[in-house]
Amino acid sequence: MCIAAWAWQSHPAHHLLLLFNRDEYHSRPTRPAGWWAAAEADGKEILGGRDELGGGTWLGCTRDGKLAFLTNVREPSPRVGAKSRGELPVRFLQGNQCPLEYANELAKEANQYNGFNLVLADVHSGNMAYISNRPEGDSVVQKVLPGFHVLSNAAIDCPWPKALRLGQSFNRFAATHDGAEISLQHMVEKLMMDTVKADRSMVPDTGVDPDWEYQLSSIFIDTKKGEARYGTRSMAALAVKLNGEVTFYERYLESSLWKENHIQFVLEVAR
Template sequence: MCIAVFLWQSHPLYPLLLFLNRDEYHKRATEALRWWEDGETMGGRDLVGGGTWLGCTRHGRLAFLTNFRETSSFPDAKSRGDLPLRYLQSQKSPAEFAEEIQEEVSLYNGFNLVVAHVLSKSMVYITNRPRHGDKLVTPVSPGIHVLSNANLDSPWPKCLRLREGFKQLLADNEGGEFPVKTMVEEVMTDTVKDQEPELPHVFTPETEYHLSSIFVDMLRPAGRYGTRSISALSIKSHGEVSFYERHLEQADDSWKEHTQHFVVQNQSFV
């Protein structure tokens, strides 16, 4: 189901810092982080639906997705992982893309989607499960945001823990280089769980309990489920991108990690 924390346009060194845990069934076929065949798009790939949960391009486009936690779903719904890919492979601005898909959001099960273009300092949040009175599309303001399986910045306890852990590391480093590995190893792997009164009460209390940690590992009726990968994406003010992924290998249940580096092309970050 995933959880992400990100810092947008409010750091002297990083226009964007993003950390995302992807939660999925261990048996679901997945491809690790790499450059895709088009040579422009980078990300992991869901080999069942063909899309991605997090990706970026050489030209400063970024998209990531989480599912919305709900008790019912449509078996014939379109694959949500196709939405980030469509944005990454388009030439539209975040706002233009959001407008394009508004008429079709009912064809998908519940989702949260963030699309951004770092060069133009534009980021929007799109959901087909808005809170009462909210819009489907909202510009994302500068600052720290957390996205899990409810609306953006919903105060679930795991989201508040993630925000505070991230905020503390930012404060400890006072605008300098951010300790990505520390964030991955100490915050994104946190297994602290919540007690029953604090849970969202969407699923059964037992299921909610196991889903209430930042790093998830549990058995569900359909098999082992939990955090399959931890991603860290940083973009510096001069355009240098570092995309780190620690992922669980399906073949031998071991954790592997690697990092891709590149510089955003064609425009400067002035």
């Protein structure tokens, strides 16, 4: 289901600071973050994890300064046979459209997918856009303004308890770490491993079973649905400095062991 918090064009040393937890069934095959390209990409690589069933991603970026990340919208009865939402970030990252152009084009076909929230950014142009296909039949497209934002499984900046909790802790962390050197590993450990659940009276009513909603109300999730284990499979942090240096940190679960990725690169100069 996933949750993200980010500072966009509002930190004294960074264009972007992003935190992202990916929640999924533990049985779903997944590749950890690395550089990869789909066959039709003509060599343009994406840095991110990869869903081995659908072939897409939930979070990715490119050397030319593009970024995309995705969360599902919580709904009781997802449509069987809908297109894979993981392809939506990939199409943007491999394409040449700006964030708002892509979002407006996607709105024309958004009903082919189950509920999603998608954030798109171009660091070089300083543009960020958000699109959601819920409520059904009425896609929302908007520019994301500089500042601090949170996204879970409702609309952007929706005040769900877990979103409020993460937003407040992220703001406090950023305020006390305003220099260029920020430990992304420390950010992840301090903010994204939070297992505190919401008070049951504050759990949102999304149409799913209230007890299941309660189990999903923490930032870090580890639970079961029937016999299937479900929860946070990876935690990522991405930092883009004003000088173009990019650091990607991932802590991911593989065969019941937590492992780490540290990847750094420099943005290509805008053409």
